[in-house]
Amino acid sequence: MAQSDFLYPENPRRRQEVNRLHQQLLDCLSDSFQVTNKLTGVLNTHLGCRLAFIEMKRDGTIKENCDIIIQAVMKIQEELQKVDTALKDRLEPTLYRRLQDIKERETEKIAIVQRVISVILGEATSAASAVAVKLVGSDVTSGIMNKLVTVLARIGTSLLGSIGVAVLGLGIDIIIHAILGAVERTQLQAAIKSYEKHLVEFKAASERYHDAITEVTRAVKCQIR
Template sequence: MAQSDFLYPENPRRRQEVNRLHKQLLDCLADSFHATNELTGVLNVHLGCRLALIEMRREGTIKENCDIIIQAMVEIQKELQKVDEALRDKLEPTLYRKLQDIKERETEKIAIVQKVISVILGEATAAASAVAVKLVGSSVTSGIISKLVGVLAQIGASLLGSIGVAALGLGIDMIFRAILGAVEKTQLQAAIKSYEKHLVEFKSASEKYHQAITEVTNTVKRQIQ
C-alpha cells in the first residue's frame, strides 16, 4: 500500500473500480470491432463493397481505437449512401418512397429492390436485396450507426481517451503515477464518473448496433437457405 493510501484508504478501492470499468469499456470496444467487421463482410459479399476489416490496436489509446471504428463506420455509411442514391435514381418515386415507409412489408420492399439491384450491382440476388432493404435508408444508417459514432467520439475526447488500451492491473498505476494523495483521489473519482457515464451510453448504442447487424445477417441467412 502506498504511503498516501493510509491517509486516503479508499484510493485502492477506487483504483480497482477504475480497473474494472476500464475492462468493461475494452469489452464494449472489442465487441464493436467484431460487429463492424461482421457488417463489413456482409457488405463486401452481398453489395460488392471493398471495405477493409479493422483490428483493435492493443498498444494504442482508447481514442485511437475509437477513431478506427469511427472511420470504418464513416466508410460504411458512404457505401450505403451510394446504394441509396442508385436506388433513388433507378426506381420510380412511388416505389422509392415505399422503401422508406416503415409500414410497408419487408418482403414487398425486397421485391422492389430486386427489380433494379442487377442494374446497380451487375447481378440480382435475394440476399443483396435483403441487405439493401435492411440497411439503406433505414434507422441503421441514419440513426444507429450515427449514434454510436457520436458516443465513440465523446469517449475519445474525454479524459479516458488518452488511457492506453493495455492499461490493466498494475498498468493503472502508470496512468496516475505522478498523482498522490488527495490529487489522486480527485483524479480517480473523476475517472470513475467518466467511465460510468460513457459506459451507459456506449452499452446502449452498441447493443442497438449489434442487434441491427444480427437482424441483417439473419435475414441474409434466410434468403440463401
C-alpha cells in the same frame, strides 16, 4: 501501498473500480470492432463493396481505437449512400417512397429492390436485396450508426481518450498514473465518474448496433436458404 492510501484508505477500492470499468470499456470497444467487421463482410459479399476489415490497436490509446471504428462506420455509410442514390435513380418515385415507409411489409420492399439491384451491382442475389432493405435509408444507417459515432467521439475527447488500451495488463497503478498522474481521492473519483458516464452511453449504443447488425445477418441467412 501508495502514500496517499494512508490518508484515503478507500483508494485501493477505487483503484479496483477503475480497473473494472476500464475492462468494461475495452470489452465494448472489442465488441464494436467485431460487429463492424461482421457488417463489412456482409457488404463485401452481397453488395460488392471493398471495405477493409479493422483491427483493434493493442498499443494504441482509447481515442485511436475509437477513431478506427468511427472511420470504418463512416466508410460503410458512404457505401450505403451510394446504393441508396442508385436505387432512387432507378426506381419510380412511388416505389422508392415505399422503401422509406416503415408501414410497408419487408417482403414487399425486398421485391421492389430486386427489380433493380442487379442493374446496380451487375449481378445480385436475393440476399443483396435483403441487405439493401435492412440498411439503406433505415434507422440503422441514419440513427444507430450515427449514435455510435457520436458516443465514440465523446469518449475520445474525454480524459479516457489518452489511456492506452493495453495498460490493464500492466497493473492498476499504471492505469491511474496514465489517467491523471496521481491517486488522490478526488482524482480517482473523477476517473470513476468519467468511466461510468461514458459507459452508460457506449453500452446502449453498442448494444443497439450489435442487435441491428445481427438482424441484417439473420435476414441474409433467410434469403440464402
